[in-house]
Amino acid sequence: MTQQRRVTRIAGLLVLPVTAALALAGCSSTGSGDASGGGSNSFSLTYATSNNIESPFEALAKKYMTANPDVTITLNPQPNDTYGDTLRTQLQAGNASDVIETEAGSGQTRSVLPLAKAKFLEPLGDAVKAMIPSGSESLVTLDGTVYGAPLGISYAGLIYNEAAASAAGITSFAKTENELLSQCAQATSAGKTLFVLAGATVPNAGITASIIAATRVYAETPDWNQQRLDGKVTFAASPGWKNTLETVKKLYDAGCFQAGAEGAGFDAITNGLTSGTNISFFGPVSNASQLQSAAPEQKFVAQAFPPATSSDKAFGVASPTYSLSINAASPNKDAANKFLAWVAEPEQAGLFAEVSGLLPTTGLSTMDLSTTIYAAVADQIKNGDFTPLANSDWPNASVYDALATGVQGLLTGQSTVESVLASMDTAWDQ
C-alpha cells in the first residue's frame, strides 16, 4: 500500500515537468529547424509534382547545393492537383516554405497576382527582372513590383511518343481534323489509342480544352479574353468555344481517348505513355523530359494540335508559367534571394529550361529549335503563333474548374456543350 502511494505520488510529481519538457522540446525543434538546418544559408523549397520522376526543381536545387556546399535546401514536393489549395492554406497558416513555385498570371489558386495582392509574397530584387520575357510583365508584376521569377516558357500541346506512333503505323502527325480522326482509327486497330486523358483531374481536362481552344478560338481572336473582360463576348455565344467542346466530344466518340478516360487519373497518363500503350497526351511539353528519363526506349516530342481544316492557322499555347516566389513570412529571405539571383544568372538562364524541357524566356524568335523536341512546332514558336494559357487572365479559378468539370461531364453524357458554356459564364460573373 505504501509503495503504491509513493509511486503515485512520484508519478504525480513527474507529470508536470515531463509535459513541460515535451512541450518545450516540440517548440524548440520547430524553431531551430529554420535557423540551424545547415547554417543561415539554408531554406526550404516547395513545388508541385504529378509523378515520382525527378522534378526539374529537384535538379535545380541539387545543382545549387553542389555549387554551394554550405547551403541545404529542404525540398517539399506536393501533389499537383491540390497544390494551390495546400499552398494557400500553408501561407494563411504561416508555415509555407521559403521559396515557392507559383504560376504567372491570376487564373489559378497558385497564381502570383492574387497571392501578391494578399501580401503573401516578398518583392523580388532587380536580378530577376532579366528573366521576364518581354510582353509578360503584367503576369508577374503588381503595382510596379515584381513578385514572381518566371523560369521558362511552357509550351502546352501534345506530348507525342514517336516510337509508339510508328509502331501503330503513323509516320507523320495529322495536320487537319479529318486526318486526326483517321489516325485515331489507325491507332485503335493497332491496339493503342492516339490520346490518353486523365478526365477525372481538373488540370488535365482543363488543359486539353485550352489547347484545342487555341486553334478554335484564339487563332482568329487572340484578344478574346480581353473582349470577355470587357463584356463584349460570352462563352455561350462564342462559336469558337462551342467548336472546342464539340471537338472534345467528337474525339471521345471516335475512340481517340483510352477506355475509361472520363474516370482516369494522372497515373493513366504516366503508365500509358511510358509503356507505349497510348501515343500522346495534352499537357505542358516540358513533361516530355521527365517521361523520357523514365522510359529511355520511347521518344517523346512536341506536336501541335491540328486546326480544323488546312485553311485555318495552326496555333499553340505558350506562356511563362512556372515561376518562383519568396514567402513574405520567410525567416530565410537572404538565402532565398541569393538562390533566385543565382537562378537569374545567364549560365542558369537556360538551365531550368534544359532540365525541365521548358523554353528559355528570352531569344525565342531567333532560336534554332530544329534539333530539340520542339522541332515540329518550331515555326509556330518562331512566328509567335501562340497564345498564353487561356485561364492566365480569367478573373477567378471557378471558370477553369467549370471548364474542366464540364469536359468530364461531356464525356460521361451528364452535360451538353451549351450547359458547360453557360456554367462557365455563370462562374465568370460570380
Place this chain on the structure above:
Amino acid sequence: MTATLPSETEAVIVPRRGGRRVRPPRRPGLLKFGYWWWALPGILMVLAIHYVATTVGGFFAFTNWTGIGEFDFVGFDNFRKILADPTKIAALGNTLFLAFGSVILSNVAGLGIAIGLNRVMKTRYILRTLFFMPVVLSPLATSYIWKFIFQFDGPVNILLRSVGLGELARPWLADPTWAIWTVLIVVVWQNTGFAMVIYMAGLASVPVEIEEAAAIDGANLWQRFWHITLPSIRPAIAIATTLGLVNGLRIFDQIMALTGGGPANATATLATEMYKQAFSLGNFGYGAALAVLLTVIILFFAVVQQRVGRGRNAED
C-alpha cells in the same frame, strides 16, 4: 466503524495530527479530491478550439472572403446563392442519400451479423474481429485501394469480363448513375462493423428466459426477433442510428479519394462542395456558408433523433 484505519486518501489530504494547518473542509461527492477550477484549462481549450473557432468560421459565411487578403460583409447573399444553384441542391440531395443509405444498410447488416454471432461458436471471436477491422482502418487509405478495385482495368471489371459479363464492365467511379452507389458500398463496408459492435452489446442484455418462453409457446424465429429482441435493443438502435446519421451526413474522405466529387459533380455532397469552394476555388465565404448549412442540417437530425429516441423510452 469509527475504529477503522485511515483510508489512503485521508492519509494524503488530512494533515498529520499536531500540525498547525487547518483541516481543509470536506466537499461532497467527486470534488473531494480537487477544486472546480482545476478543470478551467480544459474548459478554456474546448471553448477556444471548438466553439470560438467554429463561430469565427461561421462568421465568414456572411462575407465574401477569398481565403486570403481582405473581405466585405455581404449578409445572406451566400445562402441565397446556395439555394438558387441547382448543383448545390443536388449536393444536398446526395448528402441526404448517402447519410440515410449508409445508416439503413450498415445498421441492417450490422444487426444481422450481430445476431448471427450472438451464439456460442468456435469462430465467433475471429469473425467478430474480421468484421470490425474495416472500422479501424483509415478511410482515406482504404478508399484509395477501393478506387483501384473499381477502376476501369481493375479487379471488379476483370472479374466481370472473365465470367462473361463483360458488357456490365464500366468505369464505376466515373459513371453518373453508379458512382454514388459505389461510394455508398465503400462507406457501408467501413461502418458495418461499428454497428455490429453496438448491437452485440445490446443483444447481450436481451433476457434469454423470455425468448425461451416464447419459443416454447410456439413463436417462430421472426416473431421472437420482432416482439422480443427488437424492443429490448431499442437503446442500441437509437445510439447506432444517431451516430450513423451524424457521421453519414459528414462523409468526406471516401468521396474525395474515390471520385473527388465527380464525375461532373455527380457525387458532390455539402462536405465536398464546402472544401472545393473554400479551398480549391478561393471562395472561402461561400464555402463557410455551405458549412453553416451542413451544421444546421446535422443539428436538426440529431435533435429529431433524440426526441424520437426519448419518446420511445418514455413509452416503456
